[in-house]
Amino acid sequence: MNPTYLDRRRFLLGSAAATLSPWLPKPSSEAQTATPRPYSTFTDIALKAGPTVPMIYGEVDSIKLIIESMGGGCAFFDFDNDGWLDIFLLGGSRLSGAPVGATNRLYKNNRDGTFTDVTQQSGLTDTGWACGVCVGDYNNDGFEDLFVTYYGHNKLYRNNGNGTFSDVTVAAGLYEKEIRFGTGCSFLDYNRDGHLDLFVSNYVEFDMAHPPIPTMANTTCTYEGTLVYCGPRGMKPGHHSLYRNNGNGTFTDVSEASGIAKHRGSYGLSTITADLDQDGWPDIFIPCDSTPSLLFMNNHDGTFREEALSRGVAVSGEGQELAGMGIGVGDFNLDGNSGLLVTHFQSEASGLYLNTGKANFEDITDTSGIGVERHYVCWGAAIADFDNDGLPDIFWVSGNVYPELERKYPKYPFKGPRILFRNKGAHIYEQLTTDTGTALQERHASRGVAIGDFDNDGDLDILIMNVNEPPSLLRNDAPIENHWLKIKLIGTVSNRGAIGARVLVNYGNKVQAQNLLSQSSYLSCNNPRLHFGLGSATQADVEIFWPNGLHERFNKLPADRLITFREATGPVPAIARLP
Amino acid sequence: MRTAPEDEELLLDLVLADSRSGLFEEAIARSQEAVAAHPEWPRLATVLVQRNRYEETLAILKKARDAHPEDLGLALLDLRVLALRGDTTTAAPLGQQLLSRHPNEFDLLYLNGLIERQQNSYEAAAKHLQTAVVLNPDHYDSRYNLGFSLLKLGHPEEARNQLERAIILDPSAPEAHFQLAAALRALKQPEVARQELAAYQKSMQVRAMRDRDISLAADAAQKLSTGNTAAAISLYAEVTADASTNPEAFYNLAMALDRSGDRRGERICLERALKLRPAYAVAMNQLGYVASRENDNTSAEAWFRKAIAIAPLFAEAESNLGTLLAGSGRDSEAEVHFRAALAGNPRYTDAWINLAAVLAAQSNFPEARAAAECAAH
Numbered sequence: 010m011n012p013t014y015l016d017r018r019r020f021l022l023g024s025a026a027a028t029l030s031p032w033l034p035k036p037s038s039e040a041q042t043a044t045p046r047p048y049s050t051f052t053d054i055a056l057k058a059g060p061t062v063p064m065i066y067g068e069v070d071s072i073k074l075i076i077e078s079m080g081g082g083c084a085f086f087d088f089d090n091d092g093w094l095d096i097f098l099l100g101g102s103r104l105s106g107a108p109v110g111a112t113n114r115l116y117k118n119n120r121d122g123t124f125t126d127v128t129q130q131s132g133l134t135d136t137g138w139a140c141g142v143c144v145g146d147y148n149n150d151g152f153e154d155l156f157v158t159y160y161g162h163n164k165l166y167r168n169n170g171n172g173t174f175s176d177v178t179v180a181a182g183l184y185e186k187e188i189r190f191g192t193g194c195s196f197l198d199y200n201r202d203g204h205l206d207l208f209v210s211n212y213v214e215f216d217m218a219h220p221p222i223p224t225m226a227n228t229t230c231t232y233e234g235t236l237v238y239c240g241p242r243g244m245k246p247g248h249h250s251l252y253r254n255n256g257n258g259t260f261t262d263v264s265e266a267s268g269i270a271k272h273r274g275s276y277g278l279s280t281i282t283a284d285l286d287q288d289g290w291p292d293i294f295i296p297c298d299s300t301p302s303l304l305f306m307n308n309h310d311g312t313f314r315e316e317a318l319s320r321g322v323a324v325s326g327e328g329q330e331l332a333g334m335g336i337g338v339g340d341f342n343l344d345g346n347s348g349l350l351v352t353h354f355q356s357e358a359s360g361l362y363l364n365t366g367k368a369n370f371e372d373i374t375d376t377s378g379i380g381v382e383r384h385y386v387c388w389g390a391a392i393a394d395f396d397n398d399g400l401p402d403i404f405w406v407s408g409n410v411y412p413e414l415e416r417k418y419p420k421y422p423f424k425g426p427r428i429l430f431r432n433k434g435a436h437i438y439e440q441l442t443t444d445t446g447t448a449l450q451e452r453h454a455s456r457g458v459a460i461g462d463f464d465n466d467g468d469l470d471i472l473i474m475n476v477n478e479p480p481s482l483l484r485n486d487a488p489i490e491n492h493w494l495k496i497k498l499i500g501t502v503s504n505r506g507a508i509g510a511r512v513l514v515n516y517g518n519k520v521q522a523q524n525l526l527s528q529s530s531y532l533s534c535n536n537p538r539l540h541f542g543l544g545s546a547t548q549a550d551v552e553i554f555w556p557n558g559l560h561e562r563f564n565k566l567p568a569d570r571l572i573t574f575r576e577a578t579g580p581v582p583a584i585a586r587l588p
Numbered sequence: 589m590r591t592a593p594e595d596e597e598l599l600l601d602l603v604l605a606d607s608r609s610g611l612f613e614e615a616i617a618r619s620q621e622a623v624a625a626h627p628e629w630p631r632l633a634t635v636l637v638q639r640n641r642y643e644e645t646l647a648i649l650k651k652a653r654d655a656h657p658e659d660l661g662l663a664l665l666d667l668r669v670l671a672l673r674g675d676t677t678t679a680a681p682l683g684q685q686l687l688s689r690h691p692n693e694f695d696l697l698y699l700n701g702l703i704e705r706q707q708n709s710y711e712a713a714a715k716h717l718q719t720a721v722v723l724n725p726d727h728y729d730s731r732y733n734l735g736f737s738l739l740k741l742g743h744p745e746e747a748r749n750q751l752e753r754a755i756i757l758d759p760s761a762p763e764a765h766f767q768l769a770a771a772l773r774a775l776k777q778p779e780v781a782r783q784e785l786a787a788y789q790k791s792m793q794v795r796a797m798r799d800r801d802i803s804l805a806a807d808a809a810q811k812l813s814t815g816n817t818a819a820a821i822s823l824y825a826e827v828t829a830d831a832s833t834n835p836e837a838f839y840n841l842a843m844a845l846d847r848s849g850d851r852r853g854e855r856i857c858l859e860r861a862l863k864l865r866p867a868y869a870v871a872m873n874q875l876g877y878v879a880s881r882e883n884d885n886t887s888a889e890a891w892f893r894k895a896i897a898i899a900p901l902f903a904e905a906e907s908n909l910g911t912l913l914a915g916s917g918r919d920s921e922a923e924v925h926f927r928a929a930l931a932g933n934p935r936y937t938d939a940w941i942n943l944a945a946v947l948a949a950q951s952n953f954p955e956a957r958a959a960a961e962c963a964a965h
Contacts, residue, residue, distance in 0.1 A: 221803065224809070225639075226806045226809060227802060227803055227806030228640065228799075228802060229799060229802065229806075230803075230806070231639065232640065233641055233643050233644075234639065234640075234641040239803065242803065243799050243802060274793070274796065300796065301789075318788075318789065319785060324766075327763065327766075327767075328765075328767065329763075356674060
């Protein structure tokens with residue numbers, strides 16, 4: 010996560026070689042403009058609601074090794090199938106040894122706005138350098154399982170359906186002997202056999218016993234003349250893995266056979282799997298740090314081809330490799346195609362990529378207005394309609410990776426704010442700050458973000474993993490005049506959780522696409538129930554493109570409710586009622 | 589800096605020589621010391637930019653500009669660093685203000701165009717860059733940024749012309765290939781666009797490999813400094829495998845081999861470095877040292893003289909040559925070279941000591957005593 014490479018070869022010879030534009034424009038407060046329509050307000054209720062344990066991740070005042078800088082992801086998922094979203098948070102360790110309580114955390118939703126820490130009872134008590142989480146029902150038993158990536162050894166936790174989880178990594182054939190730096194992961198059914206396969210991205214090759222020693226001579230270990238941890242530049246990239254689900258609880262490594270393994274050279278972080286070109290087969294996108302991002306297009310025969318560069322999403326519109334931290338997926342321009350939001354390092358604008366149809370992308374960062382914000386290192390991200398006005402907004406969190414830097418230059422604070430851009434339509438966004446409550450201005454070193462409606466009140470709340478602090482749980486209070494629709498999918502021929510499904514919702518004169526993802530944001534997982542703001546529309550038409558190819562359409566569905574669809578059956582009674 | 593050259597240009601040359609040789613820390617130390625002694629020489633601080641140290645550079649420039657508000661050279665330098673940093677909020681008004689006072693200054697036309705391009709003000713950028721290109725047709729960055737702006741303005745054919753000219757000026761610059769590919773796609777030439785993207789990728793891979801090699805080399809240097817010569821050799825060898833056309837990589841490996849006593853390997857690596865960079869003074873000096881160690885004084889003298897001919901202020905080569913000459917009784921010749929070494933590096937203790945010795949050998953005791961005192965201080 011070092012800064013973008015700047016070519017200054019001509020500098021001393023008399024001419025600036027600035028061929029890119031990382032610029033630091035006006036501060037956030039000036040970017041704010043008056044909002045004519047009411048918007049959501051956000052309140053951080055974490056300390057009252059229950060997720061109160063600090064998430065240990067590296068030392069507080071100094072980061073010596075790259076593993077300490079990562080922070081973890083988080084997930085909103087419903088592990089006990091009670092219809093209320095529970096919380097899973099990933100934690101790390103310390104170089105001096107794991108303090109007591111350093112572990113991942115599972116919080117059960119008490120259905121009253123509070124949570125109970127059930128980590129011990131659930132068995133999810135592993136300690137290590139956890140990075141990413143993806144959620145999926147890999148054994149089609151109706152309970153969502155967890156896969157967690159680590160610096161070390163990744164783990165598959167099977168949901169036993171009784172509130173406990175079992176580490177089945179070895180039995181499932183997913184244990185790797187070598188130490189790897191797992192980061193992104195995503196369940197997907199790449200061969201459409203109804204069983205969820207697994208993709209895992211890796212960051213760098215790193216030997217904790219023999220780490221690079223920072224010196225001023227090594228530019229990959231300095232920032233603005235300050236010694237910082239080394240990397241990722243200068244390190245060997247990790248190699249990415251694809252595991253095929255054998256349908257019997259085990260997996261087979263098909264990285265070589267699928268063509269994934271040959272694509273090295275990029276530092277992979279978060280991973281999303283979705284049918285981006287709408288050919289009915291899931292593709293894989295990996296934002297990569299300081300290297301070109303990767304887009305693996307599904308060849309429908311068990312193999313993939315990498316086409317990020319030619320499809321316009323490998324680098325910035327100026328051809329620059331950026332930091333590629335987090336990713337949001339959403340149809341922000343309401344044309345039925347899912348675009349991408351990729352967050353980057355300070356001095357780099359987060360990238361907004363318009364999907365012009367068949368997974369060909371156009372970088373609209375600067376014209377959209379989000380390019381004004383370049384002050385912070387940015388992580389977990391989402392394209393989500395927080396105020397239910399029918400226009401998906403843009404959100405991300407921030408937090409620096411160099412605590413040493415702030416002591417020398419206060420302009421690079423270690424803790425940063427949350428960034429929210431309101432969708433004004435026509436690809437234009439405006440940054441919101443004070444009108445949304447104080448929670449967005451509170452500063453933390455944040456990493457993972459998950460979006461979901463934990464209190465089932467019809468708007469999207471935000472869960473944030475903060476490094477060495479308790480998480481944040483931002484309760485959204487959306488304008489009550491706007492309507493919404495939630496969709497839960499149950500696969501029958503397709504994988505049970507319908508991961509990979511694409512849903513189009515028509516409301517008013519708009520159409521919005523959403524994909525059911527196993528991971529997005531920064532190494533995190535959103536609510537698997539798809540949430541559509543409808544604005545003033547009180548009904549909507551729904552089209553479902555199931556992972557196995559079935560296309561269904563349902564018209565004039567009433568707003569303000571959760572509707573559960575079973576594949577080839579249609580709407581079925583929901584498990585839990587919403588108010 | 590008690591006897592440093594009292595000349596900003598000369599010091600700048602030295603700093604540039606260090607940085608071109610990859611001796612960035614030496615260059616930075618030299619420039620920081622000079623700026624501390626001579627705040628009116630802020631150009632020396634720009635070597636910091638090469639190490640991403642913008643904040644320090646801008647602070648030095650601000651101090652200098654406050655002291656010399658009418659100095660156009662300083663203002664240009666400040667603007668250049670701000671533009672490179674991407675701080676258009678500060679750079680844009682400064683650039684406009686300067687351009688209004690110096691409307692025909694090439695650097696200002698180019699920098700204003702660049703800043704406007706960074707701000708997505710493509711029409712204004714194109715206007716300034718077109719004028720800059722007329723004034724300096726061989727300026728890569730003006731051509732590149734003009735091509736970029738024209739593409740954004742919907743003129744792919746004109747953009748293509750500028751970008752192709754930019755690539756002729758610097759075929760290794762990836763960004764121009766990337767934008768040319770975009771222009772060619774707009775011109776419905778997808779196959780040629782693919783070729784340009786391939787060229788872009790190749791350039792980026794070279795850049796990534798260079799980053800990796802910098803990291804490996806730094807790691808190797810660290811290993812060498814802690815006495816782990818074998819590990820250093822292994823890492824340097826990895827760099828030479830990656831960067832088989834990089835003379836500095838072979839030189840570094842040679843120095844590690846020297847430490848391990850592998851004389852043959854050292855010589856082979858030095859010769860390889862020289863083959864890759866025929867005017868590589870540092871490698872010549874080391875070959876001279878290798879030759880003198882093998883008692884081949886004729887070759888040694890020739891190597892030292894070649895090194896000095898290429899780098900006249902190369903203190904180590906001058907001192908080595910002086911030592912060689914003194915060893916064969918050519919004291920007056922040796923004296924000349926020790927004095928030259930000290931002109932290049934007044935803090936070169938060994939050169940002061942050797943100068944004292946050859947002066948004493950010539951019975952010039954007062955100066956010998958003075959030289960010895962300099963060595964002691």
